[in-house]
Amino acid sequence: MSDKQNQEKVISDLYAEAEQWHINTGEETIHAKRVPGRWRTLKWLLASSWLLFFLGPYLRWGDRQAVLFDIPNRQFHLFGATILPQDLWMLSLLLLFFAILLAVATAIAGRIYCGFFCFQTVWTDLYTWIEERLEGPPQKRRKLQQAPWDATKIRTKVIKHSLWLLIALLTGISFVAWFVDAFTLWGSLFSLTVGTTALFFIALFTVGTYLLAGFMREQACFWLCPYARIQGVMLDKSTTLPTYDFHRGEPRGRMLKGKPQEGKGDCVDCNQCVAVCPTGVDIRQGQQEGCIMCALCIDACDAVMEKVHLPKGLIRFESLDQLEGREERPMHRRPRVWIYSAILAISLLGIGYGLSTLDAIEVKVLHNRTPLFVPLSDGSIRNGYTIKILNKVSEDLETTLTVSGPPGIELSGAEEPIHAQNGQVSSRAVFVTIPREALTGESTPIHFQAEAIREEGTLLVSQRSSIFFGPPR
Amino acid sequence: MADNENCFVGENNTGHIWDADLRELSNPPPRWWTIAFWISMGWVVVYAILYPMIPYGQEATKGVLGWTQMKEYHQGMAEIEAVRAPFEERIAQMSAAEILADDGLASYVVASSKVLYGDFCSACHGSGGMGGPGYPVLADDEWLWGGTIEAVVTSITNGRRGVMTAHGKILNDEEINSLAQSVIARDVASNPLYMSKGCIACHGMDGGGMAILGAPSLVDTIYRFLPEEGETQLESVKYTIRHGVNDPSDPNTREAEMPAFRDRLSESDIKKLAVYVHRMGGGQ
Structure with missing residues (x-):
């Protein structure tokens, strides 16, 4: 085949895929074409960070799983740190951090989270990749869809759905493995002794993944996902996003025999941008709800531009301001960017503060209410307290308790060290006695201090103030 | 009204039209709502078959599951008893002193005997053992009959009744005043009356x-x-010196009696209460 013939064939093939733009509410399965390119590569790279989701549970830290969200025992293990419900305020900061991270990323570069990282689009991408391996490119897939059920079709479909289900099952198991010991989970799966809760969540995620990534696909982004809609309103004119340069492209027109025609724009109307779109939208219609900003249309357009010897970048990451030739607002003049960044910084600082001051032990003091105080036979006054010691380290601790206050203060009930079980709250009833003459009022502040020494020798200290009640003077 | 011609074609009215244009519209609820409504109706039928539901006179239909509130209550109680049984078994076999020495068991007793104490003791001795008008404090370290665990068990089992003679007829006002002053001064031994009038016999x-x-x-x-x-x-x-305590010869005598709980509480309950009281802080 000559060069010219080849070019003609390429172009006529391109037009064959042309389709009219419309909103798809699920009646049509999107069979997106796969075109190599740098955005495609980046998408795979970022998607591969999800491997952590599958492999993470097998990391060990000492004799336990490195990251384990142990809900039955109400503790989260994060490598060396154990986070108990008492530290949960950090979780809210973490959620705030990710929410704002989404907001700032959207304000700067649009829905790149959707395009490159979201599990819905990543899993869909993987599922359609498998589909293409088995059933071939889009035209073949459409043909197969209409073909009668013969042995080949059945075999292909069975293999495809088995692979999909396998991935879905692995997803379910991997999810559950973050909440129970991963190796124990596999053991219980093979010995068929897995608990009903684990089984329920594995089934839920298996079915969910299979349905959402296999069948719902872009429909989830269109009609199910709230973030898609929320992010839509976070864009403004200075947000950089995949944009069709209509100044350069229009009026679009088909290229005949490889010659650019007079008075026509650079868009050769080959519809490749639509053919590769995983949500089936036409980027040339402008920014729209279906666009997940995966930039695959940029790859497709660039490839075509190269073939027809026109400059690349007819579709490119650009803001509306830039496109219209307006001056681009610098980052510091965009309130969204710096307000979001400030919130990001504050939440990060909070988490950093929380993690660095994570007390290894924490003493809490509850004053007994009935009676508030007891006069003793020698004239001194006694108060009862319930001491609660929270042990957040991974070993049991022997905690000694001391009290300080007015002269003559005495502590009883804490002669034996308090045995504080790891990850638990241990309590002890103690009594504090103060001579009546040392009391200056009805209530006197006193201070408790709990101390424990870890196996490796570190001294852990926690203090708590309380009140000592006495009779009116 | 119905004779009027329906000139609002295509509108979802019911055909009921008054004064030419006043009409009743029909806005059916959404389909999902209707479906949920019929599912609920179906559930009512299923429920009526499974559970007691339809009353007749003093009775009601029983339901095929045979569920009753009392059965559920007894089941719940049986579950709690099963948790408590191992502790209760040990308590029945051990003495109060042994229970007190066993940290885990004593903690169980303190945690589980609050209701028992509330029912039988707190009316007089206060919910935290702080005593009441005329009734001794249990949380302090002063004990009339001894504060050892055995003494507390005996006090609960057999009750206590202390006696002090009414001295109003034996002593004159001056002597009573002198002795009372010594008691307030916490120095009775130096008062010659303390020995000569026989106080020493009981008070040491x-x-x-x-x-x-x-x-x-x-x-x-x-x-x-x-x-x-x-x-x-x-x-x-x-007043105490003059009228005594539990002296039948003086109608104004102070009354102070701890009833015996031997017949009202089981041995285990008495042991539990003794430990509970001992743990209030005054036990010796």
């Missing part, structure tokens, strides 16, 4: 009391009988 040489007789110490800061409203402690002490 130094006024420290005698647990075997239930005679309180006269030299510590805790008084068995606190003054009533508008009364001083001195007057209260004088």
Whole structure:
């Protein structure tokens, strides 16, 4: 085949895929074409960070799983740190951090989270990749869809759905493995002794993944996902996003025999941008709800531009301001960017503060209410307290308790060290006695201090103030 | 009205039209709502078959599951009893002193006996053992009949009834005043009347009391009988000396009696209460 013939064939093939733009509410399965390119590569790279989701549970830290969200025992293990419900305020900061991270990323570069990282689009991408391996490119897939059920079709479909289900099952198991010991989970799966809760969540995620990534696909982004809609309103004119340069492209027109025609724009109307779109939208219609900003249309357009010897970048990451030739607002003049960044910084600082001051032990003091105080036979006054010691380290601790206050203060009930079980709250009833003459009022502040020494020798200290009640003077 | 011609074609009215244009519209609820409604109706039928539901006279249909509230209650209680059984078994076999020495068991007793204490003790001795008007404090370290665990068990089992003679006929006002002043000063031994009038027989040489007789110490800061409203402690002490405690010859005598719980509580319950009281802080 000559060069010219080849070019003609390429172009006529391109037009064959042309389709009219419309909103798809699920009646049509999107069979997106796969075109190599740098955005495609980046998408795979970022998607591969999800491997952590599958492999993470097998990391060990000492004799336990490195990251384990142990809900039955109400503790989260994060490598060396154990986070108990008492530290949960950090979780809210973490959620705030990710929410704002989404907001700032959207304000700067649009829905790149959707395009490159979201599990819905990543899993869909993987599922359609498998589909293409088995059933071939889009035209073949459409043909197969209409073909009668013969042995080949059945075999292909069975293999495809088995692979999909396998991935879905692995997803379910991997999810559950973050909440129970991963190796124990596999053991219980093979010995068929897995608990009903684990089984329920594995089934839920298996079915969910299979349905959402296999069948719902872009429909989830269109009609199910709230973030898609929320992010839509976070864009403004200075947000950089995949944009069709209509100044350069229009009026679009088909290229005949490889010659650019007079008075026509650079868009050769080959519809490749639509053919590769995983949500089936036409980027040339402008920014729209279906666009997940995966930039695959940029790859497709660039490839075509190269073939027809026109400059690349007819579709490119650009803001509306830039496109219209307006001056681009610098980052510091965009309130969204710096307000979001400030919130990001504050939440990060909070988490950093929380993690660095994570007390290894924490003493809490509850004053007994009935009676508030007891006069003793020698004239001194006694108060009862319930001491609660929270042990957040991974070993049991022997905690000694001391009290300080007015002269003559005495502590009883804490002669034996308090045995504080790891990850638990241990309590002890103690009594504090103060001579009546040392009391200056009805209530006197006193201070408790709990101390424990870890196996490796570190001294852990926690203090708590309380009140000592006495009779009116 | 119905004769009027329906000239609102295509509108979802019911055909009921008054005054040419006043009409009744029909806005059916959404389909999902209707479906949910019929599912709920179906559930009512299923429920009526499974559970007691339709009343007739004093009775009601039983339901095929045979569920009753009392059955559920007994099941719940049986579950709790099953958790408690191992502890209760050990308590039945051990003495109160042994229970007290066993940290885990004593903690169980303290945690589980609050209701028992509330039912049988707190009316007089207060919910936290802080005592009441005329009733001794259990949380302090002053005990009329001894504060060892065995003494507490005996007090609960057999009850206690201390006696003090009414001295109003034996002593004159001056002597009563002198003795009362010594009690307030916490120095009875130096008062010659203390020995000559026989106080020493029950309250001891130094006024420290005698647990075997239930005679309180006269030299510590805790008084068995606190003054009533508008009364001083001195007057209260004088009253006690004059009228005595549980003296049948004096109609104004102070009454102070701890009833026996031997017949009202099981041995295990008495042991539990003794440990509970001992743990209030005053146990010896």
